[in-house]
Amino acid sequence: MYFQYSSKVEELQKELTAFMEEYIYPNEKVYEKQLNAEASRWETVPHVMEELKKKAREKGLWNLFLPDSELGAGLTNTEYAPLCEIMGRSLLAPEVFNCGAPDTGNMEVLVRYGTQQQKQKWLQPLLNGDIRSCFSMTEPDTASSDATNIATSIEKDGADYVINGRKWWSSGAGDPRCRISIVMGRSNPHAPKYEQQSMILVPLDTPGVIIERTLPVFGYDHAPHGHAEISFTNVRVPEENMIWGEGKGFAIAQGRLGPGRIHHCMRLIGAAERALEELCKRVQYREAFGKSLSQQGVIGEWIADSRIEIEQARLLTLKAAYMMDTAGNKAAKAEIAMIKVVAPSMALKVIDRAIQAFGAAGVSEDLPLAALWANARTLRIADGPDEVHRAQVAKLELKKHQINV
């Protein structure tokens, strides 16, 4: 057991922290202002974003998520964790460093399972930050937490595949730069249960792809990113758009969702850290009833519990990352399930305390808290609801103590 970051990581932590302070935090409101200055919140991306991306890339703070050292930074999950955490302190940051969901997951899929041609066409511009992508898995009429339910069809027709179905929560599809979706659907209803589904690349400008609407999250539209409901009607793509092969949908999902989930958890830790920091500052200068809030009632408990919950969530996330690095994503499935349960709930509690300490300001946009909270709340649902992950953890635990009858 060795609880220390490498010097490489510590160096990157410093650089990222400096970048956040110099460029990210001061531009959070600038971004929102530029967005609101447009005729529509959906048609242009605030230009501050591309400026920040350029700066981040110049400083080498780019694609840190990708373990592949030729295409990305070559960091292990354990090394990336404390860096991703820092990015998670601002909802603006991940995109700036080209480390935002769902692009990271999609890039990982293409690195691992993509053909040379697929990589050239879609991976390269994603790595460059030139385009964005979305991931179309969840369906409105399906209990998608059980992915065997997914009903969108992907049918072979000559040298093409034809896709029909309806997806929602395709996050990022609202972005004018979003060009491509990875769509999960059923290619063979007669195959064994876990070989019925495939993943296929569908350019968003393909005829039959219609973005029906975007869904808000607790009142946030998350423009221009957005969470889209997309209908696919007789959408025809060439067979070379199939990823890895027919029936590989589940196998890819396993590979994709592990890193995707842990990245969310890392960012949530950062979000919680920022909330705790805001809270600590607030309660020292805010006075009521003749003394600072920090000297009153339960505030001390809030701070202590927040610190304790953050530390524990971080350690468990690091352990999960370590297991992914050393034993593989599959062997780490219990740990991944555990942090997927722990991190969102932890962040929600910590951020909620900060909101309460700020009073009415806390629920508004004067502080980043309410937006961070809403984001964390979706993560008790996205990529599998808590209940599914808990069931997974329980199943693995019971197996250890099986009684042979």
Next chain:
Amino acid sequence: MYFQYSSKVEELQKELTAFMEEYIYPNEKVYEKQLNAEASRWETVPHVMEELKKKAREKGLWNLFLPDSELGAGLTNTEYAPLCEIMGRSLLAPEVFNCGAPDTGNMEVLVRYGTQQQKQKWLQPLLNGDIRSCFSMTEPDTASSDATNIATSIEKDGADYVINGRKWWSSGAGDPRCRISIVMGRSNPHAPKYEQQSMILVPLDTPGVIIERTLPVFGYDHAPHGHAEISFTNVRVPEENMIWGEGKGFAIAQGRLGPGRIHHCMRLIGAAERALEELCKRVQYREAFGKSLSQQGVIGEWIADSRIEIEQARLLTLKAAYMMDTAGNKAAKAEIAMIKVVAPSMALKVIDRAIQAFGAAGVSEDLPLAALWANARTLRIADGPDEVHRAQVAKLELKKHQINV
């Protein structure tokens, strides 16, 4: 102890429930649609609202909140509670029945403490639903949970009062029909602590009153109602706008906040009931892993705990109402403080479970859940944060067991 509603109340419950089903629920999305169809969400009130108000008034479901039987429905708090609860099932409903905050509180203030002239000028149009009003107490730079901190000045100058200061969370000030604010401010910094503050009527079109912006709540703008930040710069109103008399601010606040708080609690119970109902329906038809959600894991616990928490909160709210009716708002202060702590947290828990049961749909606007949640969250802060109410309850409890030294 007698746990039954009177037949008068039961009759009104039936009528209200029928009205909700026939007119309110089907129009929730209509309202939002009409609002979005306007050039701005802030300039016109969706016309469905005035149509619904007209209908409610025709059916005698109007001003039920007002215990004064000449001006209102003459119901006691205990009688109004189960009715207000029904209105709380939809964020649209309270205004329809002319029972929405902050108008109800403002009307109560005018009924109790207003001069004949004030009543004629402001109370009557409010009772008619012709205009709306706001309440300007909280200040951005003041820990207003301790109201002795309020810093806005109200200075006598000849036959006028001159108001200077900055308020925020003046809810409803965004509404184009909003004409008048009751402003709390310091009229005499040298008076005894609880006699320094006054409340005064300030028409929103008085020179020097500027609505600086409206504040969102978890991404919701709550247009056209809105939560306004208002600056008052040398705002001059005639002395007859003073309510009750100089230095009566605290006395009025006590009278105003008791009913205001309990109305919020009643509505939160209704919101929780609606969420539980939605949850129960959802989990019976939604299937995952081969059986309905209602037969799985913790769902049963969620339902049971929700029902248990709602029942308890309702009973405590009714008891508080009963004490207000029989012993007065002051004698009921422990009970009011208790429900103010209980009801929002209860509603948040119940609604959150429903959100989780719906998955991603739960955080969107396809269901009323996320909006109800955000509203409930503000009520752990508005009208005094939980911590202040808990401190009040603790103080009263300790007093019972005082040790004489």
Next chain:
Amino acid sequence: MYFQYSSKVEELQKELTAFMEEYIYPNEKVYEKQLNAEASRWETVPHVMEELKKKAREKGLWNLFLPDSELGAGLTNTEYAPLCEIMGRSLLAPEVFNCGAPDTGNMEVLVRYGTQQQKQKWLQPLLNGDIRSCFSMTEPDTASSDATNIATSIEKDGADYVINGRKWWSSGAGDPRCRISIVMGRSNPHAPKYEQQSMILVPLDTPGVIIERTLPVFGYDHAPHGHAEISFTNVRVPEENMIWGEGKGFAIAQGRLGPGRIHHCMRLIGAAERALEELCKRVQYREAFGKSLSQQGVIGEWIADSRIEIEQARLLTLKAAYMMDTAGNKAAKAEIAMIKVVAPSMALKVIDRAIQAFGAAGVSEDLPLAALWANARTLRIADGPDEVHRAQVAKLELKKHQINV
């Protein structure tokens, strides 16, 4: 809705409270001392107990639990609730007032379902407090929370019934005055599911009845009362010992367990009240870090939350009692299930806070807290575990929102 006790109840509250203060509290340690002075804690009952019973009976504070006005006090459940609560403040008290479990439940069974002969032989001495009784339902090798599992056999043999089986948690069987058990067992395995079980009277001195051991509760032996494991081997009793009739076991259990459960809940509220009172006294005189505990950190929250939780549990218990009185035990099943979940957990939380406020003293016998806690803990299990009651509440709730397919 009418939230006030009748003057009859208020009068009895005063008398009971005075009795508690004069006779019960000062004798709690006397009782324990007398018990420890004996050679065995199991063979004699401390004589202070019979003295106190005599006093309580003289003052008319006797059999208050029994709604039957000829045999008992003729109080409704709603009237008895606030009185039973007072008794619950001390583990010593219920027996003193002849209102202790399981005797009260057994007496109710005999009043409702007993023959004249059964009443004369067993009910009368129980009403007089001359003997005690136990209730043998739970079995060590059976998941008795599902009572259809009960395996003890009751077989007709001529004019007798022959009982074979093993029971445990027959509380009170350790008491040297305990003479009779009401035993639940299967009389007809071929009858419809809910008519297989019967209840029969078994005198403890019948050959074949062996008290194998008594079971401690968190280190408490609860001597001389005790929780017994009893084996029944070819135990033969005359057929007139059958209660109501063969196959009536479930019907009686329904009748018996409703009042039994609510009495437990009432007492738990009293236990919580006592703990809160002790806490409030403690934190006002105990100083650390230069000020009294009551002025520090979270103590105020503990007090407020305790008061809030107690109030809510009490109101729900009263409502359940009211429904039992007005609509019957069956119609009140949701409410009974709810308070059975609420009251023990509430008491555990409140008592635990008091323990924490007292530090090490809290877990010892210098205060009644640890013993009250342990008792409350068993009540999350006894008479049906929380989980079974929650399932019942959920089932009833789902039924309200059934979707017809």
Next chain:
Amino acid sequence: MYFQYSSKVEELQKELTAFMEEYIYPNEKVYEKQLNAEASRWETVPHVMEELKKKAREKGLWNLFLPDSELGAGLTNTEYAPLCEIMGRSLLAPEVFNCGAPDTGNMEVLVRYGTQQQKQKWLQPLLNGDIRSCFSMTEPDTASSDATNIATSIEKDGADYVINGRKWWSSGAGDPRCRISIVMGRSNPHAPKYEQQSMILVPLDTPGVIIERTLPVFGYDHAPHGHAEISFTNVRVPEENMIWGEGKGFAIAQGRLGPGRIHHCMRLIGAAERALEELCKRVQYREAFGKSLSQQGVIGEWIADSRIEIEQARLLTLKAAYMMDTAGNKAAKAEIAMIKVVAPSMALKVIDRAIQAFGAAGVSEDLPLAALWANARTLRIADGPDEVHRAQVAKLELKKHQINV
């Protein structure tokens, strides 16, 4: 970051686990039986204990706690943690391996601060397991969580010190083998606050030392160990019994309590692991309502949450150990405070769930659960109540975000 135990540790884990299974678990009830067979539970130690100690010593599983490699096993805290955890699975085990509190803490004090003579006289027999010791810090009339309150006096008189005062919760003083106490008391009321207290060695057979009584914990007497209240009346010991020097009480306490606290936490993790294991076995074979408990309702949540909470507590404990090893006990004070809050509450939750899963058996002595629970409950109080540790964590956190005015 490196999340793996060394092979040395893994080897010891295996040996300890084997020893637990072969010798400890089967003897838990033997020990209790031998204890009950004696005339008094306080006068003799069950002989199985000395047999087990002999066996453990032969196998080299002895004094593993002591980082000093000449006297003990030379393991770091990080190495000892997973081993101590295994011992914590049984309340019997720590003493068997000579790793039980309070002896370990006392031995550490003597190793670090004892004179050669003190070591020879007291440390050696403790290391051999020939005698036992106690630690007398807490006082009945003092809020000892603030140790500056400690009132027992230690006065110099010629070549002696004279001790007067009253201590309680001197755990282990009931044991007939207990020979020596380390007593904390005030030697100089006029010195600076943190130099007023000293620690001194007081043999229990010194005239004036009277064990007044032992205190039970939730009904458990913990015989023969016991938690003693001891009066010290004009107790005279030679000046060479002073440890380190007058006024060093606080400094020693800091050194002593760090390792003592973390050992408790390690053991609590083991206790929780055992409870979870028992729960998992139980719910797989126990059936109710036609299926195993593991397939019902919330049981899966209990298991998942337990596993998640245990993992997090373990990681935080390991990190604290790592910091103690690498940066020193003082630098690790935040981490030590955090685990002291986390571990007992975590264990209480996990064990409580297991109790609930077992029903009535869970609160009895048929399973180790209730006893483990009671033990864990004291650890929210002993060595500083949760509230003091939380205050410490909050203080350190606030310091990071101090605002310079």
